[in-house]
Amino acid sequence: MIYTVTLNPALDRTLHVESLVPGQSTRIRSEARYAGGKGIDVSRALREMGSDNVALGLVGGFDGKELEGRLLLSGVACRFTHIANETRTNIIIQDASNGAETALLARGPEVQPAELMDFLDALERSPDMDFLVVSGSLPPGLTPEVYSRMMAIGNERGAKVVLDTAGAALRQSIRARPAVIKPNRSELAELAGRPLPDVKAISEYTRGLLDLVSIVLASLGPDGIVMVTKSEVVHARPPKVPVKSTVGAGDCAVAGFVHGMALGESNLDALRRAVAAGTAATLNAGTGLCRCADIDELLPQVTFEEVGR
Template sequence: MILTVTPNPSLDRTYEVPSLDRGEVIRATGDRMDPGGKGVNVSRAVAAAGAETLAVLPLGGAPGALVAQLLDEQGIKVAPVPVAGQTRSNIAVAEPDGTLTKINATGPELTSVEAELLLTAVRERSTGADWIACCGSLPRGLAPSWYADLVARAHAAGARIALDTSGPALLAALAERPDVVKPNAEELAEAVGRPLVTVGDAVKAAEELRELGARAVLASLGADGQLLVDDSGAHFASAPVDAVRSNVGAGDSSLAGFLIAGGTGATALASAVAHGAAAVQLPGSAMPTPSDLAPDAVTVTSEVPMDRVLTEPVS
């Protein structure tokens, strides 16, 4: 069972449009509404794969009630923590060429009591969990050390932690030695404070995060693929994608694939890439089912192409 923690969930509305023209009335060619937030998306991807999951998240107001309803309709168990503020609503606009414009709301401010209730909910529900996936930004009211506190408490209880966040929250949590962290290229560059131009740059940055405490680093490098750096060394994996339809939730689907496959080693990395490649070819934040996956198309190698220039270098 994979338990997910989403401190700042959302109600996500995605519109598909022929083109995004500022100042014009645009008629959408498609739209969908999904429960959102990185941890929520991991739970959705785990459920779509037919595995067991439980989503722990603070919910408030009408948007929060709708998030819970949508998750229930997808067969996902929810452990809601009621909060006084209203759950945020986000908008994404997807163009045919794969360009995605997102408008993310700030979200509610959690009180110290609500922050502690969220930690308590994780502790009470984590019994029997194979992994606890802590994902996304922290809402107002939660200090950057909140994830570090969660990792410390989870480890004390014998649980394994996958952490997908960025900035000060990521750096603060590294000291508690999360079992795996999952930055994208931009988050990885931000964490080490320098640009990433090649795959080798990403490998070195991942090694530095391990030196700071991460036991393993699963780094998404966009169209180039993914990198796993752990005690066994570095592995690089990629898969062809015919056309990018939407990358909303693709990284979360990738993390779900990694954890479903055990959360360690080259086999889990291959699963991560298969899930991520499938997700970007689906509309909105739809999560892939087993029939969407093409595992045979994934290439995994320990001979990492260190000199390969990233398709989208991070400055």
């Protein structure tokens, strides 16, 4: 089974307005609400690709209940740990007059130590763990050490652990040996502590991480993904596409790679799927994720180039 973890999920509300003027009242034309958060995006994208998976994480209050309900309605199984404080709500305002998108992002509920213990217990007891995908940031009250604990549990359970996070959480938890990490360009530069201007710099730096991590997927937006393993350094590129929104592209890329691995594909084929799924996500406006038909169309258009050592 594939498990995803989102420790700080959100109920996302997208509000469409005619025109937003600060200080003035505005009528809402239409509204959409859905379960958000990076691990949850991975779960939804996996579901779209046909991979059974279970979303884990922390939810609380009425908004947490709504989030669970919406996720189940979209066909994603979930087994969240319930916390006392209310799950956050993000508000995204889409202004029809100028196309601007304004996001109001909440911090998230404070999590108590006992609630974290409950979550880690639930994670330890999750049956048949083949993959553990840990994505996104921490809610208030938790320290990056939580990521190392999750990596350790996944590794003990014999799961392939995939980590997509940034900053201190990424730096610390790499030492707990996830199998796969998927930093984007700026996350990798932050980890390196210096700019990594080109593919050569990226591959040189990431090769130094291979004592701890088996596969580094450095995602480069429109330039695709550089995959670095002990036996290969490959740059996979998507075709040029009419991009509508890049929101969720990284999460879809993670889902694509995990889906490929779950199918038993080679690293190279899973990489192809990661690039196709990430790029498929950019074809949909707003927070829309990838669609299967788009992935299938993009798969044969992904090109590979071996990066010299």
